[in-house]
Amino acid sequence: MKNNVTKQKVVDAASSLFFQKGFHGTSVRDIADRASVNVSLISYYFKGKQGLLEYAVTNYYEAYLEKIEESLEKTEGDSAICRLNELIFTIIHYKQMHHQLTCFIQRELSLDSVFVREMTVTYLAKENYYLKELFQETIGGSIGQDEKRYLFMQLKGMLITPYILLSDWKDQIVGEYAHEQFVKKYTKSIQKWIEFNTNISMERKNK
């Protein structure tokens, strides 16, 4: 079973190249070259370039949702804000561990294709549901529906910003523990934002 090692080499090469040049910007030759394997293996293992993409992205999201559900189970019974904070940590942590794919997928998601639509209904809908549910509960019902929507958008924005403005902070992520450091600090900065917004919400309720 030398199968797995070659297959993984291809996936790794593809992830890295998709990240650099985008899906349409990289050819199967590029991928095969970087992985030091023959071009035809890509068709052999994945039924072509599109298949390779689907394989990589599906894997990414399966594991992602698993982490999210794990986090939610672990914190069951805790206060909403605690659970939300933990969830955010989990999300940022996962994204950071796979930052190349994260960035690539985020980029590709803003395109208009059947594949994107499939991913959206299959995975993103769930992610959105979990997040929204918890956010609603945390923020309470004291602010307007409209305002809440904008806040939620801001939150979602914060969860993806580092992987879009990569060039702005990648110089900070060097060295052994840099990733963990970043996850901690960035998570904290989001949590501070949440705390502020729940306070706002409390104040209004009390008066």
Next chain:
Amino acid sequence: MKNNVTKQKVVDAASSLFFQKGFHGTSVRDIADRASVNVSLISYYFKGKQGLLEYAVTNYYEAYLEKIEESLEKTEGDSAICRLNELIFTIIHYKQMHHQLTCFIQRELSLDSVFVREMTVTYLAKENYYLKELFQETIGGSIGQDEKRYLFMQLKGMLITPYILLSDWKDQIVGEYAHEQFVKKYTKSIQKWIEFNTNISMERKNK
């Protein structure tokens, strides 16, 4: 001089397609078809597909920076926070008026190519400079350098979020004045965030 009308048709078609399918995902034929012109005109007017891209993006950024500089001149002498608020309004407004190109460029900017690097040094460096300058002044010197960096990243994130999470809010932007509505509301939500963070900063200074 029927030149301009055809040229513009091509640019419009290209913008729309680049937005939907990305640069590498759209062929010159697609563009020509949508613009109802002959394929070779693209080479004739823009020296090829790459040239068309450069033309569109350069135009976008030239006008963008002009708006920014205009805004800064207009508010000269006002308080930092006022100027920042006005600048943010200007930026969101411009982006909203060209949301397809905004989204497309934002996406393309996370790629690794010589073109992207050129755009970065030519235009984004300036944008970043103006924004950072004003942000520093607004937020004051009372919080740590590190913390400030994260806040600045959050701010920049807020300025691009709507154009990455397009699918999340595009259903809200329907009807005649929807764009203006959105600009107003979204700008306000960012301004609220700024206000909060300057207060934080003040409090610490006072104690």
Next chain:
DNA sequence: ATTTTTGTCGATAATTGATTAAAGGATTTA
């Protein structure tokens, strides 16, 4: 031990995409 399955390679077919050359209209300028 031999048959079957699995993994790998080189070559190539088939498709698609970008660019150019040449020439005919149209429009402006002299």
Next chain:
DNA sequence: TAAATCCTTTAATCAATTATCGACAAAAAT
């Protein structure tokens, strides 16, 4: 009106990419 410039079309070329085929070796199963 003639010349020059600009716009547009047709057709062809050039380049690159993906997918597939057939051969071949290694490993597993019988």
